[in-house]
Amino acid sequence: MKNFALIGAAGYIAPRHLRAIKDTGNLLAAALDRHDAVGVMDSYFPDADFFTEFERLDRHVEKLRRKGEEKRIHYVSIASPNYLHDAHMRFALRVGADAICEKPLVLNPWNIEPLKEMEKETGKKVNAILQLRLHPVIVALKERMQLLTHKVDVDLTYITSRGRWYLVSWKGDIAKSGGVATNIGIHFFDMLQWIFGKPEKTVVHLTEPIKAAGYTELERARIRWFLSIDSNDLPAAARAKNKTTYRSITIDNEEIEFSEGFTDLHTVSYKEILEGNGFGLDDVRQSIEMAYEIRNAREAATAGEYHPFLKKAAY
Numbered sequence: 001m002k003n004f005a006l007i008g009a010a011g012y013i014a015p016r017h018l019r020a021i022k023d024t025g026n027l028l029a030a031a032l033d034r035h036d037a038v039g040v041m042d043s044y045f046p047d048a049d050f051f052t053e054f055e056r057l058d059r060h061v062e063k064l065r066r067k068g069e070e071k072r073i074h075y076v077s078i079a080s081p082n083y084l085h086d087a088h089m090r091f092a093l094r095v096g097a098d099a100i101c102e103k104p105l106v107l108n109p110w111n112i113e114p115l116k117e118m119e120k121e122t123g124k125k126v127n128a129i130l131q132l133r134l135h136p137v138i139v140a141l142k143e144r145m146q147l148l149t150h151k152v153d154v155d156l157t158y159i160t161s162r163g164r165w166y167l168v169s170w171k172g173d174i175a176k177s178g179g180v181a182t183n184i185g186i187h188f189f190d191m192l193q194w195i196f197g198k199p200e201k202t203v204v205h206l207t208e209p210i211k212a213a214g215y216t217e218l219e220r221a222r223i224r225w226f227l228s229i230d231s232n233d234l235p236a237a238a239r240a241k242n243k244t245t246y247r248s249i250t251i252d253n254e255e256i257e258f259s260e261g262f263t264d265l266h267t268v269s270y271k272e273i274l275e276g277n278g279f280g281l282d283d284v285r286q287s288i289e290m291a292y293e294i295r296n297a298r299e300a301a302t303a304g305e306y307h308p309f310l311k312k313a314a315y
Contacts, residue, residue: 002274003029003072005061005097007088008079009050010035013102016266017077018044023267024274029064029073032057061095073097075273082183083176086111093122100127100273104186105281107178109289112281119281127278131265132191134272141256142195145220152196152252154223156188157309161231161244167209174209174295181212182291185227188249190287196221199290204297205306214294215305221251226307233309 004021008014009031018041021028028045031038034052041048051057065072076092078085078101086106092099093115105128106112115126132138145152162171170176177183193199197219204214211228226233231244238246249256272278302310 002026002074003064004075004077005029005057005073006031006048006077006079007033007057008081008102009033009038009041011079013079014038015040015044017079017100020267020270021045021077024270026075026274030057030060058091058095061097065095075100078102081170081176082107082178083170086115089115089126090118093118093124093126096122096124098125098127098273100129100270100278102129103190103284104178104182104288104291105284106288107182107292109285109292112285112288116281125278126281127273128280128284129266129269130187130190130194130279130283131269132187133194133279134265134268137256138191138195141251145195145251148220151219152221154192154196154221155248155250155307156192156223156225157246157248157307158184158188158226159228159230159233159238159246160184161234162210162229166229172209178291179207179212179295180210180227180229181207181294184229185212185225186287186291188225188227189290190284192216192221192223193218193286193290196223198286202290202293202297203300203305204294205300205302205310207294207297207299212294213307213310214297215307216290222305224305224307226309228309 004026006017006028010033022044028048030049031041032051032054036052038050049060061073073095074097076097076099078088078099080088082104085101089099089101119125166172171183199216199218201217202214206213210230213226216223234246
């Protein structure tokens with residue numbers, strides 16, 4: 001049994017980490033969040049020590065490290081705001097633990113190499129949660145796409161409605177979240193590059209606080225993408241069913257359905273990490289570079305290859 005610390009225990013995604021730690025037969029020894037609405041911990045690890053100040057967690061983990069192998073923290077799970085991931089991964093490595101971090105690992109590509117240097121110095125590893133690479137439908141799709149000899153046409157559409165709170169929170173601050181393309185899009189960018197190869201060209205047609213759209217060519221795919229947190233962008237059919245999320249990927253006009261099967265992917269990710277098969281810093285490099293390029297690109301004219309939702313987007 002391994003000992004875990006969780007940073008970001010009050011966040012939206014924290015319960016999936018709590019469940020993954022429990023389902024893999026391990027122990028949450030300590031948790032941190034500046035907010036104390038963490039009653040969800042009672043359903044998983046009511047005896048875990050909890051802190052609202054990072055300095056106190058740091059001191060506690062260091063004391064545990066000095067008590068020996070059975071007491072020390074072996075893994076630090078990181079579900080904090082995006083801009084803090086880098087510092088929290090460094091903390092994990094510094095106290096002799098492996099890191100398990102939500103996306104994006106870092107906001108800027110140049111932050112990857114210093115983390116790799118710390119891995120070498122400490123002998124510990126940074127592991128990324130890239131759950132789409134473990135989704136059975138996506139794994140099967142990758143295998144099928146390897147057999148193709150032509151470049152495919154892909155449309156990616158992801159709309160996940162968020163309220164007014166979104167722009168008030170850290171997620172609405174591009175310096176802290178990386179913007180909507182990073183915050184909600186990076187898993188999809190990673191997945192597409194994993195399947196279709198390295199980027200060759202990216203054009204950004206729209207980049208706003210609540211939506212982004214563009215065109216990207218990979219080695220084996222031409223992709224039109226549209227990402228939004230604006231409920232006005234939901235298709236009429238989705239709104240008629242009172243759905244708040246719309247997720248669609250078409251490849252050569254064939255719809256790829258993978259709406260289900262997300263519930264247990266964090267547990268699957270943890271199992272792979274614990275067996276030494278986690279995704280590392282080099283695995284995330286391309287998607288970090290792509291998100292950075294999108295964030296800093298100038299908008300191009302909406303012409304040529306562009307996502308059809310741009311014709312009706314409310315912006």
